[in-house]
Amino acid sequence: MPELPEVETVRRGLEPAMEGARFTKVDVHRGDLRWPLPKDFKARLEGKTVTGLGRRAKYLLADLSSGDVLLMHLGMSGSFHVFDEKARAGEGKAPGNYYHERSQHVAHDHVVFHMSSGTAVTFNDPRRFGSMKLVPRGELDAEPLLNRLGPEPLGNEFDAAMLARACKGKKTSLKAALSDQHVVAGLGNIYVCEALYRARLSPKRAASTVASKSGAPNERAERLVTGIKAVLNDAIKAGGSSLRDHKRPDGELGMFQHHFRVYDREGEKCPTPGCRGTVKRIVQSGRSTFYCPACQK
Numbered sequence: 147m148p149e150l151p152e153v154e155t156v157r158r159g160l161e162p163a164m165e166g167a168r169f170t171k172v173d174v175h176r177g178d179l180r181w182p183l184p185k186d187f188k189a190r191l192e193g194k195t196v197t198g199l200g201r202r203a204k205y206l207l208a209d210l211s212s213g214d215v216l217l218m219h220l221g222m223s224g225s226f227h228v229f230d231e232k233a234r235a236g237e238g239k240a241p242g243n244y245y246h247e248r249s250q251h252v253a254h255d256h257v258v259f260h261m262s263s264g265t266a267v268t269f270n271d272p273r274r275f276g277s278m279k280l281v282p283r284g285e286l287d288a289e290p291l292l293n294r295l296g297p298e299p300l301g302n303e304f305d306a307a308m309l310a311r312a313c314k315g316k317k318t319s320l321k322a323a324l325s326d327q328h329v330v331a332g333l334g335n336i337y338v339c340e341a342l343y344r345a346r347l348s349p350k351r352a353a354s355t356v357a358s359k360s361g362a363p364n365e366r367a368e369r370l371v372t373g374i375k376a377v378l379n380d381a382i383k384a385g386g387s388s389l390r391d392h393k394r395p396d397g398e399l400g401m402f403q404h405h406f407r408v409y410d411r412e413g414e415k416c417p418t419p420g421c422r423g424t425v426k427r428i429v430q431s432g433r434s435t436f437y438c439p440a441c442q443k
């Protein structure tokens with residue numbers, strides 16, 4: 147399941163194809179994604195220009211010249227592919243090339259954006275938990291998918307004081323608090339585990355222990371915010387480099403290999419220099435947590 151760094155990597159991959167470009171034609175093969183696409187979806191996109199492509203938590207937001215915002219979410223298995231349409235037309239004549247290979251899973255290409263930049267952007271989603279929605283820019287603040295999200299973890303406003311205020315008095319574990327989209331937006335199981343490892347804090351520790359009784363941040367809150375920002379920035383950097391190295395002809399965006407330090411490493415030696423601990427797996431709220439009991443206190 148893509149988390150914030152993967153979505154940001156996808157945004158960066160789509161930017162050159164979409165930003166400043168017009169939708170010349172939109173093909174909808176299946177409109178029943180997580181929610182049905184609006185009936186006027188094609189009409190509200192075709193002929194409009196993408197004036198900016200942003201991200202909020204795990205949502206991509208394309209600002210359109212019409213004043214609409216196209217909201218896109220990858221769900222569990224969604225991915226975007228960027229094709230050079232001119233190259234594709236040329237190579238399509240030769241048998242045995244990637245175009246043929248692509249047709250194997252073209253059944254899951256639910257939406258195709260043909261852009262004036264000469265590229266086609268396809269949205270592929272075998273499980274159809276992804277979603278697209280059009281919202282007028284003026285109604286974005288009231289949009290239910292976005293308006294209850296907590297702060298953006300890489301934003302300047304997200305700091306130890308803000309995290310401590312959100313965790314003040316919380317009896318739940320740090321793992322549960324960081325997974326709560328109202329506390330901080332966009333973190334999932336993987337990056338919560340990795341951030342807690344970097345902050346040397348146990349996932350079982352009560353969330354309230356990063357704040358004083360009055361909600362002031364302590365040194366743990368500082369460490370945790372530093373850990374969250376560092377792991378996300380590293381993952382975006384890794385995604386960016388895999389994007390640059392991405393020579394696959396199908397131009398797939400959204401699936402990247404990262405090197406995790408504790409996630410999915412049960413039984414391995416803790417990577418912290420000088421620590422003799424072993425990575426342990428426990429289950430919290432039905433999800434696996436990986437951590438080192440020796441150096442995460």
Ligand SMILES: [Zn+2]
Pocket residue numbers: 416417418421422423424438439440441442
């Ligand atoms: Zn350790």
